[in-house]
Amino acid sequence: MKQEMITFLSTLKDEIFELTKYLYNNPEESFHEYKAYNYISSLLNKYNFEVTPSYLGIPTSFYAQYGKGHPKVCFICEYDALKEKGHVYGYNAKTAISIASALALSKVIPKLGGSAIVIGCPGEILSGSKVAMTEQGTFEDIDAVLMVQPHTITAESGSSMxxxxxxxxxxxxxxxxxxxxxxxxxxxxxxxxxxxxxxxxxxxxxxxxxxxxxxxxxxxxxxxxxxxxxxxxxxxxxxxxxxxxxxxxxxxxxxxxxxxxxxxxxYSMPCKELITNPTISRLFSHNLKESGIINISGIKNIFSSLNLGNVSHVVPCIHPYVSIVNDNSIAYGTEKFAAATVTEFASDAIMKAAQALSCTAFDIIDKQSLIADAKTELSRLQTSTLQIR
CATH class of the missing domain: 3.30.70.360 (Alpha-Beta Plaits)
Known part of the structure; x- marks a missing residue:
């Protein structure tokens, strides 16, 4: 089944590249991502996902599901940009990875079981929406949350502030x-x-x-x-x-x-530190190497916040990094980085990352003991965090 999923993913390359370019050419500010919202929702509808629009009353948010029951593996989409500089954080490519992964997984869900979930989370550059979603219980019925951040380096998921x-x-x-x-x-x-x-x-x-x-x-x-x-x-x-x-x-x-x-x-919602799940992180790194991305740096910790941090205290999560550039002079968070998201090199990296992410989701559903291990680790890590000092 995994090979069937990978083969199907290869047929999506042009469509995923068009998604990446569309978001790049139509950058929208936080909580005003109407073009992105419509484009992504239409694509998910095309592949028979059940899409709940304006999720939790947020106009540019959605909750999409393919399949029924557990395990439920969730992929996160972020698609806002800076008004003047565009997708300098590569959220167009991040969304492309998540969508490609979810579509690939949906191909085998009827045989495999479980559910592929995609949640559209607007406003990441500002306060984000994942914190509010966490407070309202969105992730309590999810078994794992997977997302990949396009970057200038490839590294394992670490922590945030x-x-x-x-x-x-x-x-x-x-x-x-x-x-x-x-x-x-x-x-x-x-x-x-x-x-x-x-x-x-x-x-x-x-x-x-x-x-x-x-x-x-x-x-x-x-x-x-x-x-x-x-x-x-x-x-x-x-x-x-x-x-x-x-x-x-x-x-x-x-x-x-x-x-x-x-x-x-x-004056706004607090943001918790990211707790990376070791079991899922190791699994993703293995699958990333299997997809053809061999050189993986160590764990990358960041000295800024991630709204995924709040989610990671509820459900096992990973947030690894995959390089989409072949020019070492390009810095993350710049207009050159934004332009790099729509190169052929980036397209290839996006599809390899999507293969690794969808294979990780497949493994989680296929070997449900992994879910139990991941949740046990989360409880242990939460306890360890509470015992600091």
């Missing part, structure tokens, strides 16, 4: 009264807090930062209130939560010392 985005508002309790001489302002409280934030972070790990600081514009020398946003970035949600608790304690002390009031809350 956990991020907690916070907003603080300080208000001066004595503003507009007649005893303002010598008083502290809301701005004093804000500056005092930011002086302390990095000191607090130093008490944890080297890969811990307070970043994305943005203080609202000040209209006078002693404003009544000041709002500021910042993010806690660290290797695990556990550490981020500990830092947040210390920040809350410090803010309470600041309010007492400087006679101000405060409000602290999230």
């Amino acid at each position: 956990a991020i907690v985005p916070l907003q603080i508002k300080y208000t001066d309790n004595s503003y507009n009264n007649n005893t303002s001489t010598g008083k502290y302002s809301a701005l004093d409280a804000c500056l005092f807090t930011f002086d302390a934030l990095n000191v607090i972070a130093k008490g944890f790990e080297n890969n811990c930062f307070i970043g994305d600081i943005n203080v609202n514009s000040i209209t006078d020398s002693f404003p009544e209130s000041v709002e500021a946003k910042f993010s806690i970035k660290t290797s695990s949600t556990k550490i981020a939560d500990e830092i947040e608790n210390k920040i809350e304690s410090f803010i309470k002390l600041t309010c007492s010392l400087l006679n101000v009031s405060s409000e602290l809350h999230l």
Whole structure:
């Protein structure tokens, strides 16, 4: 059956290349990916996937399924781009890999059993939609989530950063009264807090930062209130939560010392670190070599967030990297990289990655003990994460 799937995949090369080029030629901003949404949905409909449009009320999201019951293997599509620069992150090629993999798997589902799931996740460059989907239980009925990131290197799936985005508002309790001489302002409280934030972070790990600081514009020398946003970035949600608790304690002390009031809350959804599943990662690396991509670097950890991180705390996930460039001077995240996604070299890499991904999905369904092993590993890794520090 696996050979049947691979043979069918070879017949899809032109169609998948057209998908990659269409997305490249029609870049759309986050949550406005209407052309991409329509193109991808039509393609899945053509191959008899049951497509749920505007999934969870998000206009450019979809949930597509081929087959019934478990195991359910899910492929993720991301298809937004930067307004001025286009697909500098290669999400057009990422979507092409996922769609090709799902179509190949669907060819053998009637004999193999299980289900091929494709979820369209708009807005990845901004806040993303996978975090909200996770909160609403989308992935609780899924057995594995597989996706490949086109890149300038080929590497195994690693980890990402956990991020907690916070907003603080300080208000001066004595503003507009007649005893303002010598008083502290809301701005004093804000500056005092930011002086302390990095000191607090130093008490944890080297890969811990307070970043994305943005203080609202000040209209006078002693404003009544000041709002500021910042993010806690660290290797695990556990550490981020500990830092947040210390920040809350410090803010309470600041309010007492400087006679101000405060409000602290999230300004967007937190992003958890990516937990890569070792069993599925090893399986994919094996299948990638079988597809003809031999040179695989070690594990690639990134120092930014991935919305897939939240998903990976619910269901076994992988997020490996496959090079789509044959020019070492091309940097990821550039317009040259975007242009590279529609070369013949990239097309070949996309199809090889899709073969490896679909074969990995096949193995998961065919040998259901792998699912049990992957879920056991996830539980162990979650426990290990909770025991940090």
